[in-house]
Amino acid sequence: MNILFAASEIFPYAKTGGLADVAHALPESLRDEGQKVYTVMPLYNQVDREKYEIIYNGLTFDYWLFGVRHQFDIFENKNNRDELFIYNPVLCDRWGLYNDDFGDFGDNALRFGLFSYAVLEVMIRLKLKIDVVHVNDWQTSLIPLLMKTRYKLKQKTVLTIHNLAYQGIFPKKVMDELEIDWKSCFKFDGLEYFDNVNFLKAGISFSDRITTVSKTYAQEIQTPAFGETLDETLRVNSYKLKGIVNGISTEVFSPSKDKFIDKNFSIDEYGGKLENKINLCKELGLKDDKRALFIFVGRFTSQKGVDLILDAISLFKTYEANFVILGSGEDIYNHSFGSLVGVYDNIHIKIGYDEAFSRKLYASADFLLMPSLFEPCGLNQMIAMEYGVLPLVSKTGGLKDTVTDFTDIKDIENSSLGLGITFDEYNLFWFNHALAKAFSLYGNKDKFERISKHNMGVDNSWIHSAKEYLNLYKS
Ligand code: ADP
Numbered sequence: 001m002n003i004l005f006a007a008s009e010i011f012p013y014a015k016t017g018g019l020a021d022v023a024h025a026l027p028e029s030l031r032d033e034g035q036k037v038y039t040v041m042p043l044y045n046q047v048d049r050e051k052y053e054i055i056y057n058g059l060t061f062d063y064w065l066f067g068v069r070h071q072f073d074i075f076e077n078k079n080n081r082d083e084l085f086i087y088n089p090v091l092c093d094r095w096g097l098y099n100d101d102f103g104d105f106g107d108n109a110l111r112f113g114l115f116s117y118a119v120l121e122v123m124i125r126l127k128l129k130i131d132v133v134h135v136n137d138w139q140t141s142l143i144p145l146l147m148k149t150r151y152k153l154k155q156k157t158v159l160t161i162h163n164l165a166y167q168g169i170f171p172k173k174v175m176d177e178l179e180i181d182w183k184s185c186f187k188f189d190g191l192e193y194f195d196n197v198n199f200l201k202a203g204i205s206f207s208d209r210i211t212t213v214s215k216t217y218a219q220e221i222q223t224p225a226f227g228e229t230l231d232e233t234l235r236v237n238s239y240k241l242k243g244i245v246n247g248i249s250t251e252v253f254s255p256s257k258d259k260f261i262d263k264n265f266s267i268d269e270y271g272g273k274l275e276n277k278i279n280l281c282k283e284l285g286l287k288d289d290k291r292a293l294f295i296f297v298g299r300f301t302s303q304k305g306v307d308l309i310l311d312a313i314s315l316f317k318t319y320e321a322n323f324v325i326l327g328s329g330e331d332i333y334n335h336s337f338g339s340l341v342g343v344y345d346n347i348h349i350k351i352g353y354d355e356a357f358s359r360k361l362y363a364s365a366d367f368l369l370m371p372s373l374f375e376p377c378g379l380n381q382m383i384a385m386e387y388g389v390l391p392l393v394s395k396t397g398g399l400k401d402t403v404t405d406f407t408d409i410k411d412i413e414n415s416s417l418g419l420g421i422t423f424d425e426y427n428l429f430w431f432n433h434a435l436a437k438a439f440s441l442y443g444n445k446d447k448f449e450r451i452s453k454h455n456m457g458v459d460n461s462w463i464h465s466a467k468e469y470l471n472l473y474k475s
Contacts, residue, residue, distance in 0.1 A: 250461045253386050276360070
C-alpha cells in the first residue's frame with residue numbers, strides 16, 4: 001500500500017507533544033511492514049536542515065488563493081526521499097509552531113490552509129501514487145474536505161484525532177481567504193460550527209475513516225463530558241470511528257541505547273538505573289537518594305492534572321520522597337510552578353522543554369506522576385515503563401487502557417500488562433491515596449523491583465497498532 005501521511009510536527013524535526021512522536025513512529029512501523037509511506041510536514045524555521053540533511057528536491061510552485069500568490073518550495077530528507085517538507089514563508093518563517101508568548105498566531109487558519117493545499121499539490125505534481133491519505137489533528141483536517149470538494153480525488157482518507165481539545169476554530173471569513181466552497185462545506189454536517197468554521201469538524205465530516213488514539217478515548221469523546229462540544233458530530237459519525245492505541249518508538253526510547261542518559265541499562269543490567277538515580281539526585285541537590293523519586297514530565301495545562309499537582313505540593317514537601325517536575329505551558333502554571341523553584345529541598349522544578357533532561361528523568365525515576373483530567377492516549381506512561389518506571393495515573397482515556405493497578409494482578413511475571421498505580425476520581429484525596437500506595441510498594445524493595453523490570457519487558461511498541469492501521473487502510 002502507498003500512504004501519504006501529513007502532520008504539522010514530526011519527531012525529530014519539530015515537536016511540541018505526542019503528535020510528533022506518533023508521526024515519526026507509525027510511518028516507520030508501516031515501512032517495516034513493507035508499505036510505502038511518504039511523510040509531509042512544514043519546513044519550519046527551527047527545523048535543523050543541516051543536521052538532518054534536508055535538501056531542496058527541485059520542485060517550486062505558486063498557488064493563487066483569493067487573489068494572493070503563495071510560493072511553495074519542496075524539500076526532502078537526503079537519506080530518506082519519502083520524507084517531504086514544505087517551505088512557504090507564511091507557514092514557516094517565525095519562531096514557534098502554532099503560538100508564541102503572546103498566544104496563538106492570528107493567521108493559523110491561512111498557514112495550515114496553505115499547508116493543506118500544498119500537501120495535495122505535492123501529491124499531484126510529484127505524481128505520487130497514493131492509496132490512502134492519512135491526516136492528523138486540525139492542522140491537516142482541511143485535506144479530506146479539499147479532496148472531496150475542490151479536487152474531487154478518489155484516494156481514501158483517514159483522520160486521526162490526537163486530542164479533541166484542539167479544533168482549529170476560526171471566523172467564517174477564512175472560507176473566502178481559503179476559497180472553500182460555501183455551499184457544500186458551510187453546513188452542520190460540514191465544517192460550520194456556531195457560525196464559525198472548525199477545521200477538525202471538516203476532517204470528521206469529510207474523511208472516510210476516523211481514528212483516535214485509544215479505545216477508551218474513542219468512547220469518551222462521544223459523551224458530553226469529553227466531547228468538547230463535538231460529541232454529537234462524533235456520535236453521528238461513529239460508524240467510521242475507531243480507537244487504536246498509540247505505541248512508542250522502542251528505537252528512540254531505549255534505556256540500553258539512549259545517548260542522553262548517564263548509564264545505559266536493561267532488565268539484565270539493572271544496576272545502571274540505580275546509578276542514574278544517584279547521579280541525578282547529586283546533580284540536582286536532592287536529599288537522600290534512597291528515597292523514592294517521583295517525576296512529572298509534560299505540558300502545563302489543566303489536561304495534564306497540574307492543578308492537582310500544585311494542590312499536592314504542600315503534601316509533597318512533607319513526604320520523605322523526592323520530586324522532579326519538568327514542563328512548560330500556560331502562563332498561569334509557568335508562574336505558579338516558577339514561584340516554587342528552589343523553595344523545597346525535596347522538590348526540583350524546571351520550567352521549559354528539554355528532551356535530554358526528560359530522558360534523564362525517565363532513566364532515574366521510580367514513579368511517574370500522570371494524574372490527567374483527560375488523556376487521549378498519553379505517551380509518557382509508556383516511555384516511563386520502558387525505563388522501568390511505575391506510572392501513577394488517573395483512570396481515563398489511554399491511561400486506563402495502558403496501565404493496570406499492580407494490586408489487580410496476582411501473577412506479575414505472567415502478565416503482559418503495564419503495571420502501576422491507578423485512581424478513579426480526579427481529586428486530591430484519591431491522588432494522595434495513590435501516592436500512599438506508591439510509598440507502601442516502594443517499601444517492599446523486592447516487589448517494587450520485580451514490577452519495574454516487568455514494565456521494561458512490556459510490549460508498548462507500534463507493531464500491533466501499525467497492523468490495525470493497515471487493516472483499516474485496506475477496509
Ligand atoms: P501530549 O498531550 O503533550 O501530546 P503525550 O503524553 O502524548 O502528551 O506526549 C508527550 C511527549 O512530549 C512525550 O514524548 C514527553 O516526554 C514529551 N514532553 C512533554 N513535555 C516535555 C518537556 N517539558 N520536556 C521534554 N519532553 C516533554
